[in-house]
Amino acid sequence: MQPIEPETRQAVTDSAVSVRNVSKVYGDVQALKDLSLEFPRGELTSLLGPSGCGKTTLLKIIAGLLKPTSGEIEVNGERVTGPGPDRSFVFQDFALLPWASVLRNVAFGLELRGVAKSEREAIAEKYIREVGLAGFEKKFPHQLSGGMRQRVGLARALSVNAQVLLLDEPFSAVDEQTRRKFQEDLLELVKNEKKTFIFVTHSIEEAVYVSDQIAILLPRPSRVSEIIRPSSFRDKSVDNIRRDPEYLDIVDRIWASLRSYVE
Amino acid sequence: MTRHRPLMLKLLSALIVFGAWEIAGRVPVSYAFPTFIDSMAALARMTLDGSIFVAYAETLQPLVVGVLFSAVFGIGLGLWIGLSRGFEWMFSPIFIVMQAAPLAALIPILVMVYGIGLTSKVFVVCIMAMPVIVLNTASAVRNTPASLKEMATSFLARDRDVLLKIILPAASPVIFSGLRLGVSAGFIGAILSELKITPTGVGDIITYSRSIADYPSMYAAIFSIILLAVIFLNLLEKLENVLFEGNNRGYATD
Numbered sequence: 357m358q359p360i361e362p363e364t365r366q367a368v369t370d371s372a373v374s375v376r377n378v379s380k381v382y383g384d385v386q387a388l389k390d391l392s393l394e395f396p397r398g399e400l401t402s403l404l405g406p407s408g409c410g411k412t413t414l415l416k417i418i419a420g421l422l423k424p425t426s427g428e429i430e431v432n433g434e435r436v437t438g439p440g441p442d443r444s445f446v447f448q449d450f451a452l453l454p455w456a457s458v459l460r461n462v463a464f465g466l467e468l469r470g471v472a473k474s475e476r477e478a479i480a481e482k483y484i485r486e487v488g489l490a491g492f493e494k495k496f497p498h499q500l501s502g503g504m505r506q507r508v509g510l511a512r513a514l515s516v517n518a519q520v521l522l523l524d525e526p527f528s529a530v531d532e533q534t535r536r537k538f539q540e541d542l543l544e545l546v547k548n549e550k551k552t553f554i555f556v557t558h559s560i561e562e563a564v565y566v567s568d569q570i571a572i573l574l575p576r577p578s579r580v581s582e583i584i585r586p587s588s589f590r591d592k593s594v595d596n597i598r599r600d601p602e603y604l605d606i607v608d609r610i611w612a613s614l615r616s617y618v619e
Numbered sequence: 620m621t622r623h624r625p626l627m628l629k630l631l632s633a634l635i636v637f638g639a640w641e642i643a644g645r646v647p648v649s650y651a652f653p654t655f656i657d658s659m660a661a662l663a664r665m666t667l668d669g670s671i672f673v674a675y676a677e678t679l680q681p682l683v684v685g686v687l688f689s690a691v692f693g694i695g696l697g698l699w700i701g702l703s704r705g706f707e708w709m710f711s712p713i714f715i716v717m718q719a720a721p722l723a724a725l726i727p728i729l730v731m732v733y734g735i736g737l738t739s740k741v742f743v744v745c746i747m748a749m750p751v752i753v754l755n756t757a758s759a760v761r762n763t764p765a766s767l768k769e770m771a772t773s774f775l776a777r778d779r780d781v782l783l784k785i786i787l788p789a790a791s792p793v794i795f796s797g798l799r800l801g802v803s804a805g806f807i808g809a810i811l812s813e814l815k816i817t818p819t820g821v822g823d824i825i826t827y828s829r830s831i832a833d834y835p836s837m838y839a840a841i842f843s844i845i846l847l848a849v850i851f852l853n854l855l856e857k858l859e860n861v862l863f864e865g866n867n868r869g870y871a872t873d
Contacts, residue, residue, distance in 0.1 A: 419773055439773045451770035455788050455863045465774040468784075516774065 372397040372520055372552035373418060378427030380413055387413045389577035390427070395520075395569075400546045400553035402563035404610065405573035406617045411556045412448075412524055414578070418554060419445050419522050431520060441469070444518040448525040450505045452497040458484065459493040461508050465516040476515075483511040487541075503534035520552045527562070535562075540594045542566050560610045564603055572610060574617060582613065653835040662839035665824070671843060677820030678844075681737055682809040685744025686802055693749045693801065694794060697756025698782075701790075707757065718750035722808070726815045740812040747808030748801040755797025759790035788863055795859045799852050806848040 373395035380388040387410045395401045403411040416422040418429055420439040429436040431443060444465065452461050459480055460467070466476035484493055487507040497505055506526055513521055527535045543566060546553055557563050563570050564586060572582040589600035597603055637655045644654030653661075665671040700706045726743065733739040763786045771785050813822020821840050828837035 421769055421773055439775055441775065443773075445770070445773040447766060447770060449766050451764075451766045453767065453785075453788070455791075464784075468771065468774050468776045468780055512774075 370397045371395055372432060373554065374430045375414070375418065376428050376430070378414070378417060378424045378429065380410070380417065380422070381425045386577040388417075388424070389579060391579055392427075393571055393580055393583075395552055395554055397552050398550055399568035400542070400555055400566055401569045401571060402555045402557055402567040403571050403573055404557060404560065404563040405578070406575055406614055407558060409573040409575035409617075410578035411573050414573075415522050415524050415554060415556050418520075419443055421445075441516065442518055443520045443522055444513040444516050446506070446509050446513045446521065446523040446526045448528055450497070450502075450509045450529070452505055452508055454497055456496075457493065458489060458495050458497070458500070458508055461497065462511045462515055465512055469516070479515050480511070483515045484508075486514070487511045501534075503530040503538070506530055506538070514549070518551070520554065523553065523555045525556050525558065528558070539566050543594060560607050560614070561598075564606050564610070565597055570606075570610070572613065574614075584610070651832075651834050653838055657835040658838040658842060661833075661835035662843060665836065665839060670824070671840075674820045674824050674840070675847075678809055678813060678822065679820075681740035681744050681812060682805060684737070685741045685808065686748055686805040688741070689745050689748035689752055689801055689805060690798060693752030693797075694756050697753040697794070697797075698760055698786075700753065701757040701760025702782075702786075711754070711757070714750040714753045717746055718754070720746075722746055722811065723815060726812070730816055735817045739816055740809070743812035743816070744805045744808040747811075748805035751804060752794075752797045752801040755800070756790065756794050759793030759797075760786055762793075763789045791859065791863050795855065799855055802851060802855065803848055806844060806851075810844060 371394040375391060375393040375395075378388055378391045379386070391414065393414075403414060405411050413422065417424050418431075418436065420436050420443070431440070434442075453464065456464070459477060462484055463471075463476040463480035466479060471479075481493065484490060487510050489504060489507050489511065492500065492504065497508065500508070506529070509526070513523075527538050530538065539562060542553075542555075546566075546568075555563075555566065568585065568590065570584045570586075571580050572584070573579070574581040584606060586602060586606055588602045589597050592600060640658075641655040644652055644657065647654075662671070665674075696710065700710050722743065725746070726739075729739045729742050733742060767785050767789060768781055771781050776784070810822055810825075813819055814826060818826040821844055824840040825837050828834065828840065
C-alpha cells in the first residue's frame with residue numbers, strides 16, 4: 357500500500373468517483389500502473405505530479421475519453437464505459453469552436469444533448485453571467501483574452517450541470533495574475549456549486565491553494581505516492597491562505613518529495 | 620477613405636494592368652495583340668448584338684454541370700477519403716495522377732469514348748476541377764483539431780454531430796479554398812474543351828475571331844471569361860463568410 361497520511365481517514369465517507377486498480381499501457385509504455393484513488397463528493401481533489409506522470413491520462417480515463425487497459429472507474433456507483441452526462445470536462449487549450457459565438461460555445465454541450473435553442477441559451481446566459489462574462493455573449497473566441505476564453509470553457513462545463521467537473525490544467529495557458537483570480541473564483545465555485553472537482557495541475561502552490569485533497573502522482577510507472585488533506589486553512593479567507601504556516605509547510609513537503617523526479 | 624482602401628487598391632491594380640495592356644497594344648508588341656480599348660469596344664459590340672449571351676448559353680452548360688458535379692462529388696469523396704485511411708490509399712493516387720496529367724493529350728481519348736457532345740466537355744471540366752477539391756477536402760478533414768473532436772465527444776456528441784458540427788465547419792476554409800481553385804480550373808477546362816473538342820460558345824468566338832484576324836473580339840471573349848470567373852470566385856467567398864462567420868478571423872487556440 358501507499359503511505360497514507362493520518363488526515364486521510366477522517367473525511368472519506370462518500371466518494372463521487374472511485375478509481376480501482378487502473379492500468380494504462382500505450383504500446384510498450386506503461387503510463388499508469390494499478391492505480392487506485394477515491395474522490396470525495398463535493399470536494400476538490402488535485403492530481404499533482406511531474407510531467408509524464410500520467411495525470412492527464414488518468415483524467416481522460418475518468419472522463420471516458422480513454423479506455424483503461426485494466427481496472428475500472430465508478431462515478432456515483434456506476435461503472436464508466438465512455439463519456440457521460442454525469443461528468444464534464446474543461447480543456448487545457450480551451451477547445452472552443454472558433455466559428456461560434458460565446459453564447460453558442462457555452463450552450464454547445466446542451467445543444468449536443470438536444471436541448472431546445474431558447475432553453476439552452478437561457479441556461480448559457482446564466483452561466484456566462486456567473487463566470488463574469490456578461491456582455492460578451494455575441495463575441496467570438498478570437499476576440500477574447502486567454503483568461504476569458506477559459507471562462508467560456510468553464511461556463512460550458514457548468515451549463516450541462518454534471519456532478520463531476522474534470523479540469524485539465526485549466527489555468528496553465530493564462531497569465532499569472534488572471535490565474536490567481538481564477539483560483540479564488542474556483543474556491544467560490546467549489547463552495548457554491550456542490551459539485552465534485554478533479555483538477556490536474558503541475559503547480560504545487562496552485563494545488564495546495566485550491567484543494568481539499570491533493571493526490572501526489574509519481575512517474576514511471578505512475579502511482580499515487582501520497583494523499584494530503586490540508587486541514588487548517590481551508591475555511592480562512594482567500595487573502596490569508598498564502599501565508600498560513602500549514603500552507604507553506606505542505607508546499608515545502610511536496611517539493612521535497614517531487615524534486616528528485618524533476619529533470 | 621480608409622474604409623474604402625481595399626476597393627481603391629483593387630481599382631488601382633486594375634488600372635495598372637489595363638494601362639499596361641493598352642500601352643502594349645499601342646506599341647504594338649504584336650499585330651495579333653489589340654489594345655485594351657479596342658478589345659472593350661469589341662466586347663461592347665458583342666454585348667449589344669447579343670452574340671456573347673448566345674455564346675455563354677452554350678459554354679455555361681458543361682461548365683455549370685461539371686463544376687456542380689465536381690463540387691458535390693468532390694467534397695463527398697474528399698470527406699470519405701479524409702475520414703477513412705483505407706479510402707485514402709485507394710483513391711488519393713487517382714486524383715494526384717488526374718491533377719498532374721496533361722489534359723490536352725487525354726482529350727482525344729475522351730472524344731473517342733464519349734463523342735464530341737456535352738458529355739466529353741463535362742468530363743474535361745471535371746478532370747480539371749475535381750482533383751483539387753477532393754484532395755483539399757480530404758486533407759482538411761484529416762487536419763481537424765483533435766482537441767475539438769475530443770471536446771465534442773466528452774460532451775456526448777454522436778458521430779453525426781462530430782461530422783456536422785466539428786469536422787465540416789473546421790474544414791470549411793480549406794474546403795472552400797479547394798472549391799475556389801477547382802472552380803477556376805473548371806473555367807479553364809470549359810474553354811479548353813471548346814477549343815479542343817468542338818468550337819462552340821466562347822471557344823467558338825475565340826477560334827473564329829482568330830481565323831479571321833479579328834483580334835479585338837478574340838481578346839474580348841477571353842477577357843469576358845476571366846471576368847466571369849473572378850465574379851464567381853468573389854461570390855463563393857461571400858457565401859463562405861456568410862456560412863462560417865468566425866472562421867475567417869483565425870483560430871482562437873492558435
